[in-house]
Each structure stands twice: as structure tokens, then as C-alpha cells.
Amino acid sequence: MSSSGTGSHMSDTEKALKDTLELLEWPRLCEYLSKFASTSQGCRECKRLSLxxxxxxxxQRLAETMEIGALDELIEGGLSFQGIHDLEDTLFHCFKGGVVSGEQLLxxxxxxxxxxxxxxxxxxPQVRPVLTTLLVDLATLPELEKLLKFGLEEGGRVADRASERLRDLRQKCQRLRLDRRAVLHELLRRNAPIFQDTAIGDRSGRPVLALKVGATDKLAGIVYGNSASGNTVFIEPHAVIPLGNKIASIETEICNEEHRLLTSWSKEVGENFSSLEHLGKVMLQMDLALARTRFGKWIGGVxxxxxxEFDSPFMFRDxxxxxxxxxxxNSQGPVVVPVSLxxxxxVRVVAITGPNTGGKTVTLKSVGLAVLMARSGLxxxxxxxxxxxxxSQVLADIGDEQSLQQNLSTFSSHITRIGRIxxxxxxxxxxxxxxxxxxxxxTDPSEGTALAxxxxxxxxxxxxxxxxxxxxxxxxxxxxxxSRFENASVGFNSETIQPTYRLQWGIPGRSNALDIARRLGLDSVVVKNAEDLMGPKGLEDVDNVIRGLEEQRQRQQIAAEEAAALLARTELLHDQLISQWQKQCLQSEEMQEFGRKKVENSIRKGQKEVRSLIRRLRDVGADGETARRVGQRLRQLENDYQPAIISGNSQDWAPQVGDQVRLLALGKAGEVIAISDDGLQLTILCGVFRSTVCLADVESLDGRKPRDVKTVVNVKPLSASGPNPSVRTSRNTLDVRGLRVHEAEVVVEQYLRTNFGPLWIIHGIGTGKLKRGLRQWLESLPYVERVADAEQRDGGTGCSVVWCK
Structure with a gap:
């Protein structure tokens, strides 16, 4: 949506798009987005975000946003782009054969x-397929990195180790500097009375001594100037001039050697221009995705x-x-009132009416920005x-009376902009x-209406x-x-003379000018005359019609909510009756023949009446009175049938293979896949978790307890001093794979409290988090003697064996 030209070279379409972005304050949104970028180039690109x-x-952008957002939450402290620099200028300079500084190379x-x-x-690829695809052709050039880091020190200084010649030159230069300093100190010591102080100064890169103005004939040298007071002369003694010349010559050689090395390294960078440019683009794309996800989480986005498809609906809730x-x-301002669309x-056109300051313009801008944000992957x-x-485009003509930059409220300005649209x-x-x-x-209302x-x-x-x-x-x-048109209006409370900022669909907004004027104390005679001028008495008052529609809409809304609640309760009761009837059919025919027939007749009668109530509630003409009567009858049915439903919860229940049961320790449902010969042990499959539990540790999904629970006993060794079983069986093995650590702890503790002997816990290998968590917890228990990996035939490191004291 970015324009390709400016000023007179822009087409009407480009001007319309540019005006829209400014009217919707898209640049301001991009400015907020840029604050979440991690790099300078990311910040720059966010401010001029393309569509x-x-x-x-x-x-693609949205997928990148979601994938990098999930990763950002997983990493402690978030994903970091520290160390990623803007290399655009550096790469271009090297590509053209230029030489860049050591700091840029670093x-x-x-x-x-x-x-x-x-x-x-x-x-x-499995978790982040979109982002991983971006990394396929990414080259990080480890050899180039090693070359640059070896030759450069912190701050970009060329290191002595970069070349032998450079090291030798620097060492020679340092020795000469020390020799020169020794000569200067000796001069200061032998001729102390003629010097103002003993400090060695610097003028134009040459060492100078502060000589008293009257003693210039006592020390030969080159004068580099006087002090501000005129009492001191700065002179480079002749004794050190040859040393200084040698140092300057060597420094020139050092600079030439450093430049040679920087030239060589810059050439290496230039030869890898394509790879480095691609790397920079990928890193920028990642940074923009991270900025989008962090900005989205900051504003509570989804x-x-x-x-x-062209005719796909628009669905925005709150x-x-x-x-x-x-x-x-940013400023802890007032809570933003949401709108739902x-x-x-x-529908092709929605006309929003209502009073000024009611939120009409805010609604326009909200929808426009939402469409642009969705298109941008936000x-x-x-x-x-x-x-x-x-x-493909969002086009807007929004008059902002608070804008100081443009006057967009005149009729001509509106028409010009609409022509571009x-x-x-x-x-x-x-x-x-x-x-x-x-x-x-x-313009004139009649002409304006026709034009609109x-x-x-x-x-x-x-x-x-x-x-x-x-x-x-x-x-x-x-x-x-x-039928392509729809009405909407912004709410207004005429009692408080305040807008509600709520968008109401299906009805137009009515004028509130006279109500506002009356409540603000305008002369009642003036208001009455205005009402008389509104139109002939015999004509239909549109405002009264709209007011009636609003009241009717509120009544229908209340009735609909009540009917929906009653419908839900009625359907729930219907499901309960069906479930009860099915349970009764499964009972023994000899034991329940008389009672079954009686209950079936009663249930069928109740079902028939419930279905009739449901049809009444679903009828288009149902109103509040209908809902009230249905509610009364529904409560009677609940009172009539609830005792039968409760009494039907038989305690005489035994799970079978294939039944769904609830594990009491975890509160989760699972499937019975095996039952021990004595019926007291069940093997339960709960997701990927498989475990053997006692019959007393489960219940049916509707809350029934297993029969003969009191007969369940825990088999214990005949003697506490007897040897513990060392053979792994299905009864002393727990499979906790797929559980969280705290869930696995509950299952293991349940077993340890009711059994003796060693316990084999299958936790798998995976990331090792489940194993480490269980081991730490088990080792903290006072009644656990030791924990070790199982033998290889029993699972090895994927299984732990627990011995109790």
C-alpha cells in the first residue's frame, strides 16, 4: 500500500491510499510497534511497515508472528537479538571495494x-515450520567470523596477533617511546631549575617540556608555542628529535600494515556480500515477527x-x-469501550447513525486499523x-475536526477525496x-441525501x-x-445526556438534539416550537418509531436470553431422561419387569412433554410470557423426575473392558483395557498414560462406585522381614509417560501408600524432565530407601525402580 511517488507524480489511487493511512493514523500505530523491535534496522522498518x-x-506473516511468539514464551528472558547489527552500509561499502573500520568489521x-x-x-521443522523454512539457505560463515575475531580486539583495534610484521613494528615503536621518555626524564633531572614543572606535554604529537621563558638559550630544541600567561615556553629538545622522527616513521608503517589487513578483511566481507545480505534480511524478518508478537501481547491481541473469498463475513467481537x-x-487512561461487528x-453497506461524540468515527477507525493490522500479520x-x-485496500474519508494539519471538513475536500476513492x-x-x-x-440536506x-x-x-x-x-x-444495506447506531442515554459508546445493530439511531436541549435547560418554549416544526401531526414520527424499535429490541433480547437459558435446562433434562431410560433397559428383565414398564411409560410421557416445550421455545413467535410458562412447567417436571433419576444411580456397578471410568487420584477419564482374574485390579489407558490401579480407585463417569468395594484388600507379604519380590509384574509397574511431574507424583504416591515391595516406574527418556522431577521427589520421601535405573531388559534408563524402607 506504499506509494511509489510523491506530490504531482502520485496517481489518484496512490493519493487515496496515502490519505487513508494518515486519516487512520497508521504511522502512529507503526511508531508504537517500533518500540518492540530489538534492532535498529527492525525499528526503522517497523516505522515504515509495508503491507x-x-x-x-x-x-505467512501471521504464522511467523505466532511461531516466534510461542518460542519467545518458552525461553527464559525471551528471545534475544543482542549482537545483531545493521550491516547495510558496511556491506555496500565492502562490495564496492571500499575499506571499513575495524569496529564495523567486528x-x-x-x-x-x-x-x-x-x-x-x-x-x-516440526514445531516452527514457517520460521525454519527461512533458515534453509542461511549461511553464518564461521570461517569469516573466526578470521575477523582473531584479527580484531574489542573496540575494533587491529590486534598484534593479526600479523608478525604488525607485532614487530609495534614492539619496536614501544621501545623507542620508552627510550625517548627516559631521555626526557634525564633532561628534567639535570636541568630542573630551568623548567616550570616536571610534566612531559604533547604538542602536535611531539613530546615537549615546559621551559621558563628566560631559559630558552639554555636548552636547544624546537619551540611549539607559549603558555597563555607568556611565562612558559613549550620546547621539544634536540636530544629526542631523532627518536621522535624514527617513531613517526614506524607509526606510518604500522598504519600501512593495519590498512593492509583491514583492506584484506573488507575484501573478504565484500566477496560474501550475497550471503551476508541474505542473513541480514532473514534476521530483520525474524525481528519484525518478534516485534509483532510482543506488541500483540501488550495490547491483548488475538x-x-x-x-x-470476496463475500466472506466480517466477525469482530469486542x-x-x-x-x-x-x-x-501508556498513561493508565480510561478503559476502552469495545464494539462488536x-x-x-x-451485506455491502452499513450505515451508522446516532448523536455526535457517540463513537461513530472511533468505530470507523477501529475497523479500518483492524483490517490493516490483520493484513500486516499483527x-x-x-x-x-x-x-x-x-x-486489497482500505479507503477512508474521515473528517477529523481536531486535525491541525489539514482542513478536511469542507464539502469540496470530501468530494475530492471521495472521487479518489x-x-x-x-x-x-x-x-x-x-x-x-x-x-x-x-451541503443542502436534500441534495446531500441524494448524493449519499x-x-x-x-x-x-x-x-x-x-x-x-x-x-x-x-x-x-x-x-x-x-438487502445489501444494514443499519447500526451508537447508543445514547438521554437521562444522563451521555453516549454509551455501544454499537447497536439492526436499528438506526434517532435524533437526540431536542432531548439534549431540554435537559440542558434551553427555554421550553423554544423546544416546543422546534417540536412543532419537526413535521405535520398527521405524519408518522420517525423518532417515535425508532424509539419503539429500541424498546422492542431490549424486550426481545431479555426474552431471548431467558428462553435460551430455559432451552438449555430443558435439553439437559431431556438428555438425563434418555440416559435414565437406557440404564433401565439394561437391568435384569426378571428383577425390573414391573418397575421398568412403569418407569418407561412415565419417561416417555415426560419426553413427549419436554419435546413439546422445546418446540414452543424454538418457535419464532415465542416471547417472554411463553418463556415464563415453559419455565414453570419445566420446574414441575424437574421435581417429578429428579427423585427417579437420583434413585437410579445404582451402586451395583462393575466396570468392564472398554468402559470409560474416572481415576479418582487424577480426576481424569480413561478406558479399561484389562481386568485381573480376581477383578480387583484394572489396567487403565488415559491418553498415552497406562497404569494398573485398584478397583476402589475408580468410579463411573456418572459417579457410581464399584460394587463390593469393601472386599478389596491389598496383598502384603506374610512377614515384614521376608524378602521383597524382585520380579517385575503388571501389578508392580506404573506407566506414567505423558503425565506432568505433579500428576505422576499423585499416581506413584497412591501406589506406595497401598503396596509393598519394589515399584517399576516407566517414565521414558524424552527430555528427561519427568524423570528428574520424579527422582528429586522420591529421594525426598522418608520412606523411600533408594531409587535406581531398571535393568536393560526392564527398560534401562527409561524406567526407575523404587525400593521402600
């Missing part, structure tokens, strides 16, 4: 090292679902204006899972979202969705003549 050109690119080495670390953390959310989080596939400040069609819709393929604020305003209707019908033919705010009453009736 993908197709739905696959948008989905940044190249640090970037290679950090990129290698990030690749190790990110590379996982991932949207993007559809390719959408909050992203910039207002940022403002609230559900625009069906056949998370949306909504709840649940928002969905929308991928829009019409052209953009014609020029660009794909679904378009058009946002119009106060369409048709700024014509515009909206045109957009209904060409754009995927147009949302327009208006005060023109003529637009409120379009819904009733064209």
Missing part, C-alpha cells in the same frame, strides 16, 4: 555469531483468520481501537477469534473496505464493504428497500 500484496504473504563477526545462536534456537488501547496502557456475506485487540476477508475501487482488484465519515454532509444514496449504491456494487456514518434520515430507510 503484503496478497493473502498468502499476510498468512560488528559483522558479532552478527554472524548471534545469527548462529538464533538459528539453533529457532530451527525446528490472531485473526483471513479468507480469500474490538477495541488499537491506538486507544496503546494510550490506555458481525457483517454477513450479503494480532487484533479482540476476544475469541476474529475473521475477515483479505482486503471511487477511482481506486475501479483501479485495484480484490475486496475493498471503504470508510466514509458524515457522508453527504456539508447514489454513492453508497455505487460502492455496494463494487466494494466488499462500505461503512458510512451519517446524520441524514434518508439513509436510514435504505435497508428496507435493498
Amino acid at each position: 503484503p500484496l496478497d493473502v498468502s504473504a499476510s498468512r 560488528e559483522v563477526a558479532e552478527t554472524l555469531s548471534s545469527a548462529r545462536r538464533l538459528r539453533r534456537q529457532i530451527d525446528d 490472531p485473526p483468520t483471513l479468507y480469500e 474490538l477495541r481501537h488499537p491506538l486507544l488501547v496503546c494510550q490506555q496502557l 458481525e457483517v454477513g456475506s450479503t 494480532l487484533l485487540p479482540c476476544v475469541e477469534s476474529p475473521s475477515l476477508p483479505w482486503c 471511487l477511482q481506486a475501487v475501479e483501479d485495484v482488484e480484490g475486496p475493498s473496505l471503504v470508510l466514509l465519515d458524515e457522508v453527504g454532509a456539508g 444514496i447514489a454513492l453508497l449504491r455505487n460502492f455496494a456494487d463494487k466494494a466488499r464493504l462500505t461503512i458510512a456514518t451519517t446524520h441524514l434520515g434518508g439513509l436510514k430507510s435504505l435497508k428496507y428497500s435493498d
